[in-house]
Amino acid sequence: MAVLKVVDRDGIEHEVEAQPGLKVMEVLRELEYGVAAICGGMCSCATCHVYVDPEWAGKLPAPMSDEKDLLSELTHFEGRSRLSCQMDFTPALDGLKVTIAPDE
Numbered sequence: 001m002a003v004l005k006v007v008d009r010d011g012i013e014h015e016v017e018a019q020p021g022l023k024v025m026e027v028l029r030e031l032e033y034g035v036a037a038i039c040g041g042m043c044s045c046a047t048c049h050v051y052v053d054p055e056w057a058g059k060l061p062a063p064m065s066d067e068k069d070l071l072s073e074l075t076h077f078e079g080r081s082r083l084s085c086q087m088d089f090t091p092a093l094d095g096l097k098v099t100i101a102p103d104e
């Protein structure tokens with residue numbers, strides 16, 4: 001198991017055990033304070049929106065065009081925005097910190 005750090009919508013940071021190989025969204029949707037992930041990871045709902053901690057932003061593969069397109073339509077879009085369903089939680093991301101974005 002690896003660790004995922006999650007800042008919830010109240011600003012509280014949690015350390016969560018996470019299985020490498022899952023999508024980050026698959027970890028977050030199991031949490032009471034996590035994401036809704038309504039479309040189940042089809043890159044169409046944006047309810048899995050998170051902000052990646054600046055320290056980690058450069059360690060992630062760049063988003064594909066469909067992810068970028070959907071993110072750019074969001075009210076709460078920022079430079080660190082990602083759709084967690086498009087993020088593979090690889091072993092190299094042990095300790096990754098994300099903040100759950102506000103509801104749209």
Ligand code: FES
Binds near residue numbers: 085
């Ligand atoms: S779960 Fe719907 S876009 Fe990520």
